[in-house]
Amino acid sequence: MFNVENIRKDFPILQRKVNGKPLVYFDNAATGQTPQLVxxxxxxxxxxxxxxxxxxxxxxxxxxxxxxxxxxxxxxxxxxxxxxxxxxxxxxxxxxxxxxxxxxxxxxxxxxxxxxxxxxxxxxxxxxxxxxxxxxxxxxxxxxxxxxxxxxxxxxxxxxxxxxxxxxxxxxxxxxxxxxxxxxxxxxxxxxxxxxxxxxxxxxxxxxxxxxxxxxxxxxxxxxxxxxxxxxxxxxxxxxxxxxxxxxxxxxxxxxxxxxxxxxxxxxxxxxxxxxxxxxxxxxxxxxxxxxSIGFKAIEVYENELLDYATTQLLGIDGLTIYGTSKNKTSVISFNLDGIHPYDVGTLLDKMGIAVRTGHHCAQPIMDFYNIPGTIRASFAFYNTKEEIDNLVEGVKKAQLMLQ
Structure with missing residues (x-):
């Protein structure tokens, strides 16, 4: 059985705090975290x-x-x-x-x-x-x-x-x-x-x-x-x-x-x-x-659940646009808030202990295609949870209120 809470115990870094808040690590597309075994x-x-x-x-x-x-x-x-x-x-x-x-x-x-x-x-x-x-x-x-x-x-x-x-x-x-x-x-x-x-x-x-x-x-x-x-x-x-x-x-x-x-x-x-x-x-x-040992099929199913949940919750925020809406995609969401620079949102999320990536993600031609300076990217792994996604959504709402 896939048990995310047991899996999270394998990763020491997931137990730490950032800026006094429990770490929510959503920068997995840049670097995944390392289990104690490794x-x-x-x-x-x-x-x-x-x-x-x-x-x-x-x-x-x-x-x-x-x-x-x-x-x-x-x-x-x-x-x-x-x-x-x-x-x-x-x-x-x-x-x-x-x-x-x-x-x-x-x-x-x-x-x-x-x-x-x-x-x-x-x-x-x-x-x-x-x-x-x-x-x-x-x-x-x-x-x-x-x-x-x-x-x-x-x-x-x-x-x-x-x-x-x-x-x-x-x-x-x-x-x-x-x-x-x-x-x-x-x-x-x-x-x-x-x-x-x-x-x-x-x-x-x-x-x-x-x-x-x-x-x-x-x-x-x-x-x-x-x-x-x-x-x-x-x-x-x-x-x-x-x-x-x-x-x-x-x-x-x-x-x-x-x-x-x-x-x-x-x-x-x-x-x-x-x-x-x-x-x-x-x-x-x-x-x-x-x-x-966890199983890539189990990882795929669980990460798709996270992607679907996060997509639905984020789209409930007024003024939020998701870039990359292919039906065949993995657990990455790039988004922006109307009139707000992605860097500013990322900085405020970090104060809340939430790690996302902002910028062009070393894919500048994509940003040029959409005519944007960059995006806020939340990327999920099999050790992330829906509760962490809830924290992200609340954090984005708070950042939006502070930066409007």
Whole structure:
């Protein structure tokens, strides 16, 4: 049985107060909170077997290596990658995207085209703009409509034999829209284009099956999934990872080094130069296991209840507008109050112990589309409650009265 009160006991931070009020944490789309179990895994590494991996013959190094590679296997199984070496461990989603973008500098030429969507995070826009500047390729954009959904008929129109890459987020961090990525991938493959899906916002809410999606690259971050910051993963099909050159040079990613020539290691080490965040990677695996112990189906059902409840309650406030009204969305609500800057509302909510995000959410093109400076974003996780949503609604009403 899903018991939110028992789940909340797993998260020490949910017991604290902010500005004298019980913490209401609704900034999960930025960073999810970390259960004690995962915190203990990090502490245990440093307390008991802190050592570098893949290099030492001593016991500590072997223990660390075994735990690190076991975590890679957990990630592989969770995302259903065909091979463990198709999982590249990185510092996060941004690192993963830049790794792929850098690799394609050697594969694109002037006249090639790449496609992104209008609702991307800056991390899935800027690297591709840099790639276009370096190669002469042209960037095209799938537009969105007022509901916050991609206009797929326009996607059909801009796909062509010139299209080499397509980049779309699985779920919009600013709007909560769940994009039809399987359709997007299938259509791109008809033209021989590779597809990268930014899964940072999706992975806390559902389990992507990379083989079923037939996606070429899928990226995610641990800190969105009850794990630590500074850790993420890149899934890549073996055929593509072998085509891409290394992103960084250094230790671990080499086979042999001489001053005449260096040869590179096999996958995945070819893309994993230097000493990684060992404790973080081990904790990433623990966080995935923790979320699976609760069950993603149970998480989905409960979070949808929170989304529906919050949407209804917030829409009862006069002068409140919600941005992103797709029928297929996850537990994110972006909204504004008429005539009031979102930053001012967020500041007052913080005084009440309520943590929301305000601004453009690193998705400035979305804000430009709606002609607004930003939004107030409340994003819910499986450890949040309807009572906390009631606190948010009352807080928004109070802020509205104070700022009108």
């Amino acid at each position: 915190i203990d895994v990090i502490a245990n590494y440093y307390q008991n077997y802190n050592s570098n991996i893949h290099r030492g013959v001593h016991s500590l190094s072997q223990e660390a290596t075994d735990a690190y590679e076991a975590s890679r296997k957990i990630i592989q199984n969770h995302f259903n990658a065909k091979e463990a070496y198709e999982i590249i461990l990185t510092s996060g989603t941004t690192h993963s995207i830049n790794l792929v973008a850098n690799g394609f500098r050697t594969l694109l030429t002037k006249g090639d085209e790449i496609i992104v969507s209008a609702m991307e995070h800056h991390s899935n826009i800027v690297p591709w703009q840099m790639l276009c500047e370096a190669t002469g390729a042209e960037l095209k954009v799938i537009p969105m409509n007022i509901e916050g959904e991609l206009v797929l008929s326009n996607y059909d129109n801009i796909l062509s034999d010139k299209t080499k890459l397509v980049f779309v987020n699985h779920i919009s961090n600013a709007l909560g829209t769940i994009n039809p990525i399987k359709t997007i991938i299938k259509k791109a493959h008809l033209f021989g284009a590779a597809v990268l899906i930014d899964g940072a916002q999706a992975c806390p809410h559902l389990i992507p099956d990379v083989q079923d999606l037939d996606v070429d690259f899928y990226v995610a971050s641990a800190h969105k999934m009850c794990g630590p910051t500074g850790v993420g993963m890149l899934y890549g099909k073996e055929e593509w990872l072998k085509k891409l050159p290394p992103y960084q040079g250094g230790g671990e990613m080499i086979a042999e080094v001489s001053f005449n020539k260096t040869t590179y290691a096999d996958l995945p080490h070819k893309f994993e130069a230097g000493t990684p965040n060992i404790a973080g990677v081990i904790a990433f695996g623990a966080a995935i296991n923790y979320m699976n």
